[in-house]
Amino acid sequence: MKYEKQVKDKRTAIMEAALKLFTERGFHGTSTAQISKEAGVATGTLFNYFPTKEDLINSLYFEVKGRLSRSMGTGIGIESIFQERLRRLWSNSINWGVDNQEEFLFVGQFCSSPYITKYTRKEVMKEYIFLHNLVNEGIKTGESKDFSPELTIAMFYQGSRAVVSLILDSNVALDKDRLIEKGFQIIWNGLTNK
Amino acid sequence: MKYEKQVKDKRTAIMEAALKLFTERGFHGTSTAQISKEAGVATGTLFNYFPTKEDLINSLYFEVKGRLSRSMGTGIGIESIFQERLRRLWSNSINWGVDNQEEFLFVGQFCSSPYITKYTRKEVMKEYIFLHNLVNEGIKTGESKDFSPELTIAMFYQGSRAVVSLILDSNVALDKDRLIEKGFQIIWNGLTNK
């Protein structure tokens, strides 16, 4: 028990330190020595949990993506109507990015780095199955336009990232909800029939 | 004359080599020695043209962004109607990304790296003045919805990047024009009144 806990703590400490430094200084701009120091462990300990630096980066990505995915899905019951569910997905995504700036930037960095493989990209896509389902449902009921789901999801996802960046850059907290709503109107008008 | 030409050739060779290697292996994953070798010059020559590696990265970014900007604006005469001009801007952006994959990936990498400053971000935004103008014009004539121009431009820009990624990933050349057109329908429906 106690042992389990401590292991988790060190692992977590390393991942948190890595997340912080990666977003501050980039992947290669951050050395394993710096990460260890920030986490308060010896360099050897880092390599005990993550055989290589690349392994650490990838583990971190899966972890963070999992959190985003779970966060997106919260509060989406089958009872609400299509528009409300899509809107909830939209605001959940954006709020997660705004509230988890480091994670948001890290994901952006990793996804546009040459280290992400097609496999990883595909693997992570699986986590968006509920968005996929929602879009397909909308198409079936005739509420969504019949674009390809891939296009719809890509526009939705990148659109939400655009809004997060806008909010983070403008640092006017009051704008947040307005930008989320306006952004949703664009997506909604774009993707649905009326 | 001859001297001018040769200077340009070495500079260009270095930038081209850097672009290739950066997209293949990332900024820090690429050493100045590797760039020099790929460009066919001595390491000293690289530092003759670019005082630091960071300077090289930034110069490359401005250069590439300039090319994109120029490419976006081609063929947009004042004679055509609003929708046609916006559509042209849309397809120009996407086609540039598809035809210049390295540049496209490099821009994505740089923009989500921690090395891009707010200054650079703003500076580059100036190059999108014509998109800004077009959007404002649309709002004035009542064709565009009255969202903030920043939001509109961000959604437009990130949307176009989403489509490029989709096309590059799917590597089905036939899908290209269909995806561009479908993507435009989303943007158009989202941003305009009817």
Next chain:
DNA sequence: TCTATAATTGACTAATTAGTCAATTTTTTT
């Protein structure tokens, strides 16, 4: 041609890198 200026070279350096491993400490089991 001769001279001055600018461009190019690559061996070099001091610092940093990811990753190792034998020794030590902590935890679990008996």
Next chain:
DNA sequence: AAAAAAATTGACTAATTAGTCAATTATAGA
């Protein structure tokens, strides 16, 4: 409490890094 197993340490290494600089080569104008 003693033994076994697992976790942690940090000094260490071989390789690589960005950037320098004195020597060399190419170019320009007279």
